[in-house]
Amino acid sequence: xxxxxxxxxxxxxxxxxxxxxxxxxxxxxxxxxxxxxxxxxxxxxxxxxxxxxxxxxxxxxxxxxxxxxxxxxxxxxxxxxxxxxxxxxxxxxxxxxxxxxxxxxxxxxxxxxxxxxxxxxxxxxxxxxxxxxxxxxxxxxxxxxxxxxxxxxxxxxxxxxxxxxxxxxxxxxxxxxxxxxxxxxxxxxxxxxxxxxxxxxxxxxxxxxxxxxxxxxxxxxxxxxxxxxx
Amino acid sequence: xxxxxxxxxxxxxxxxxxxxxxxxxxxxxxxxxxxxxxxxxxxxxxxxxxxxxxxxxxxxxxxxxxxxxxxxxxxxxxxxxxxxxxxxxxxxxxxxxxxxxxx
Numbered sequence: 519x520x521x522x523x524x525x526x527x528x529x530x531x532x533x534x535x536x537x538x539x540x541x542x543x544x545x546x547x548x549x550x551x552x553x554x555x556x557x558x559x560x561x562x563x564x565x566x567x568x569x570x571x572x573x574x575x576x577x578x579x580x581x582x583x584x585x586x587x588x589x590x591x592x593x594x595x596x597x598x599x600x601x602x603x604x605x606x607x608x609x610x611x612x613x614x615x616x617x618x619x620x621x622x623x624x625x626x627x628x629x630x631x632x633x634x635x636x637x638x639x640x641x642x643x644x645x646x647x648x649x650x651x652x653x654x655x656x657x658x659x660x661x662x663x664x665x666x667x668x669x670x671x672x673x674x675x676x677x678x679x680x681x682x683x684x685x686x687x688x689x690x691x692x693x694x695x696x697x698x699x700x701x702x703x704x705x706x707x708x709x710x711x712x713x714x715x716x717x718x719x720x721x722x723x724x725x726x727x728x729x730x731x732x733x734x735x736x737x738x739x740x741x742x743x744x745x746x747x748x
Numbered sequence: 749x750x751x752x753x754x755x756x757x758x759x760x761x762x763x764x765x766x767x768x769x770x771x772x773x774x775x776x777x778x779x780x781x782x783x784x785x786x787x788x789x790x791x792x793x794x795x796x797x798x799x800x801x802x803x804x805x806x807x808x809x810x811x812x813x814x815x816x817x818x819x820x821x822x823x824x825x826x827x828x829x830x831x832x833x834x835x836x837x838x839x840x841x842x843x844x845x846x847x848x849x850x851x
Contacts, residue, residue, distance in 0.1 A: 521799055523765055533851060536766075543843055549832070549834055552833075552834055554835075556837065564751075564752055565751045570752055573761075574761070577757070577764075577765075578760045578761045578762070578764045580764050580768075580825065582792070582799075583760065583764060584760070587752075587760055591750060593802070593815050594750075594808050595763075595815050597753060597755065597756050599754065599778070601760065601763070605763045605764075605767070606791065606797075607792070607795050608760075608764040608767045609766065609788070609791060610777075610788065610789075611767050611768045611771060611772030611843035612767040612770045613771060613787075613788045613789060613791075613805055614772075615767075615769075615770065615773070616772075616775060616776075616778075616780065616785075617773030618771075618772055619771070619772050619773075619775075619776040622772070629773045630769065631770055632772060635766045636771065636794075642832060652849030661788040662831050667788045668828055670811075674801075685848070686845065686847050687840060687841060688815075688819055688840070688841035688843070688844030688846075688848065688850075689841055690844070691789065691805075691815070691819035691840045691841055691843075692837050693772065693803055694800045694816070695819065695836055695840020696802070696825035696836070696840070697797075697799050697800045698793075698797050698800055698813065698827045698836060699831075700791065700794040700796055700833075700839070701793060701797055701831065704790075704792055704793035704796075709786070709790060709793075710790060713793040714794060714796075714797040716794070717793065717794030717797045717798045718797040718800065719793065720796055721797075721801045722811070725802065725805075725810075726810070726811060729809075733798065735801060736798075737794050737795060737797070738794060739794075740790070740793075741790040741791055741793035741794050742762065742787060742788035743790055744783065744785075744787030744788070744790045745786070747786075
């Protein structure tokens, strides 16, 4: 992996600053690829075909929403509740777009492509940079690298998943474990922590009483914590 | 019980892209009221935590306590200590598998 990064960097003859961005972005992409494998396995074990899993990753391309849809269906939820919970999560990419619009330049066509790459990782990596040029570079390199690895991982997982019992390897717990890692940074802010705890409790309390998947949507009420100033 | 249909795949694809375009291209650098911003930013915290609860403690509409609770508990401890993503996932899966093998 690091060899590949080194070769890429030499080829592109980058400044040290950009070189750092490239290493971090490609490494992050590879990590997300592992997640892609978990998604591929999950989609197939929830009854999807290899093609459906791959088309989902190519077109939807926002991990948490894809996982949510698959997990709701797998738990016996309806298509309607899978779509609504998944879309509630997808709404945050719109928020990321608002942030990124200040840092990205270019034509409408370029922005329409950038939109597809506006996700957790690309936004997080871009906003961690200090100057405009690095921000834009970090956004594009991270977005493209995550896109590549996420789809590659999905393909591998979907093919492997057909011949795999996920419970034997604890893969059914890999998903919530991955979610834990994704949500952890949010728990380091006071409002994030409060919204997380309330959301989790709402979900726990509503599970026995509402159709599968709807408890996730109910937890969305917890975002009203934001009315309070941090 | 429903299944993963092409309708589901395509609605998700269209919906996800609409949100992305809405933020980056349509609204763009226009400013939303602060209070809306503050609420929207909390969506991942609330919803992802809810997903963790659902995937760990339920089967369908039933609340259960099984090997997954141990695995996800261990994963939470790892995430709390800021372990990398892959490490957290591997710990979650391995502890769950081990707990199942023993019981």
